[in-house]
Amino acid sequence: MSDSSVQDMNLETAYSAVSDLYKGTDVDIHEACKQMRDKAPVYEGNFIAQFGVPTNAGIHQDSRPNYAVFRYNDVMSILRDADTYTSGFIARGFGEAFDGLTILAMDGEQHRNVRTLLQPTFMPATVNKWRERIDEVIRRDFIRPLVDKKKGNLMEFGLGFPIRIMYALMGFPEDDPEKYRKYAAWALAMVGGNQIDPDKLQDARATAHQAGKALYDAINEIVVERRAGGSEGDDLIGRLLRAEHEGRMLNDHEVVTFCRMLLPAAGETTTRTLSTVLAMMFNTPGLLDRVRDDRSLVSPLINETTRYEPVATFKVREVAKDVELHGVKIEKGSFVQCMVTSANRDESVFENPDEFNIDRRQKPSFGFGFGPHMCIGQFVAKLELNCAVNAILDLLPNIRLDPDKPAPVIQGAQLREAKEVHVIWD
Secondary structure, X not given: OOHHHHHOOOHHHHHHHHHHHHHOOOOOHHHHHHHHHHHOOEEEOOHHHHHOOOOOOHHHHHHOOEEEEOOHHHHHHHHHOOOOEEOHHHHHOHHHHHOOOOHHHOOHHHHXXXXXXXXXXXXXXXXXXXXXXXXXXXXXXXXXXXHHHXXXXXXXXXXXXXXXXXXXXXOOOOOOHHHHHHHHHHHHHHHOOOOOOHHHHHHHHHHHHHHHHHHHHHHHHHHHHHHHOOOOOOOHHHHHHHOEEOOEEOOHHHHHHHHHHHHHHOOHHHHHHHHHHHHHHXXXXXXXXXXXXXXXXXXHHHHHHHHHOOOOOOEEEEEOOOEEEOOEEEOOOOEEEEOHHHHOOOOOOOOOOOOOOOOOOOOOOOEXXXXXXXXXXXXXXXXXXXXXXXXHHHXXXXXXXXXXXXXXXXXXXXXXXEOOOEEEOO
16 A cells, blocks of 8 residues: 555544455354353364454564463453563564554553553543543534434444544544544554455555554654643553653653554444444433433443443463463463453353343453453543433434334444444434
8 A cells, every 4th residue: 555545544434444354244142152151161273263363462472372261260360460461472463563552452560650650640530530521522523413314324423523522631632623533543543454355465464554554653743842831731642652661751752652552442343332332322122211311320331231241352372481270371471362251241240141231230240351451441531421321312313223224233343333323313
């Protein structure tokens, strides 16, 4: 792909390409995992291969022994123990488009230091200051323009608003929405470099690297301008420009790199989660009326959806030393696939786990990950989702599924979503 083609990238096209890459086969991932929970706690082999989707190990997945775990306690203990089950291999797989510099691929002290730098921007104390602004943007720019149409696919606005909000929180200029839509397309193209089809691999990687360079250059321009302007602001860029790291200030390259490593997840995973939240709200009998009448149920709706239908269905870790799980010896350097979508429906932990029930007693689940690598943006995502659901119910009276369109269907072996949520309102 030429540089001009990268410059012409379209956000919707880039998003669809990633969705197609991770949709995979028609194998029912929930049923496949349930069978394994019943049979054996540890699967010896590449369990994910049957779904035809990439892992963060990229093409290296098949070069090592693979194992998979399905039960709640096993997944929790592995994701919690980042010293034994490490993530550095991601730098040689998914992370190649980032020159290996992504927080997902960091371990130990490096990960703790970088996380300490980035985390304050995304903690509730900071995020909650944005509530009114987030709510205003969603209502003014995304929902109110729909009101007079009386019908539509809610996912047509679902891609735009999380990107706009997350990029503002990170410190990108808000006066040119098309710019950060282009940045988001480049970030998605970097994700698309994690290709497993050998016939597409070379082109996908070339595109990912070109998109990565374009994104780096764009962020660098903003960072240089912000530093020259005094490095003010409570956003991520402002905080990083003022931060001290290991006894010194961060240079521009480090600030740009830290920002770029977060952008591929900045928005599109929230879009997918919104689609599953809406699908469950509209498809579950009686639930729409309950949530519409009692908005305190929006948060339980979001929490139960991320348990029942997590967007990311698995996490992969590399074993840093020889271990033994349930009598199975796993040698150093092996990959362990943690099937979080299985753990979230473990019958020994969740009563009637295949039932969608927003009234269930909340227990930790893995929709936003777990342990040291838990999603850094989860509080932003939950706030955005809460504001979006409330805005939809407030501004689109008597909203309901469009009887002339198919009901939303959640699909995908990884990065699960409902592509369309067609509704009508009065």
